Amino acid sequence: MKQIVKSLTHVFRRFKTASVLNILGLSVAFASFIVIMMQFSNDYHFDKGIKDYDHIYRVDRVHEGGGKQAVISRPFAEFLF
Numbered sequence: 330m331k332q333i334v335k336s337l338t339h340v341f342r343r344f345k346t347a348s349v350l351n352i353l354g355l356s357v358a359f360a361s362f363i364v365i366m367m368q369f370s371n372d373y374h375f376d377k378g379i380k381d382y383d384h385i386y387r388v389d390r391v392h393e394g395g396g397k398q399a400v401i402s403r404p405f406a407e408f409l410f
Contacts, residue, residue, distance in 0.1 A: 341348045376382040401409075 376385055379385065
């Protein structure tokens with residue numbers, strides 16, 4: 330174990346720039362993985378607390394110009410606002 334640590338410190342001292350770039354790249358990769366998995370988990374479990382969550386639908390209106398608009402019912406809109 331001592332030999333491995335000694336060898337690792339020797340490599341870090343000899344190749345400082347490459348070592349810093351490798352550690353920085355690994356840190357960015359782990360951070361990206363964590364953010365992506367958090368987003369995936371949020372998307373996957375978003376409506377799971379609602380009974381009959383598999384029967385929830387969303388209606389979108391597609392405009393001629395290519396834009397989209399989410400549509401909700403008037404009573405629900407009045408309830409919200």
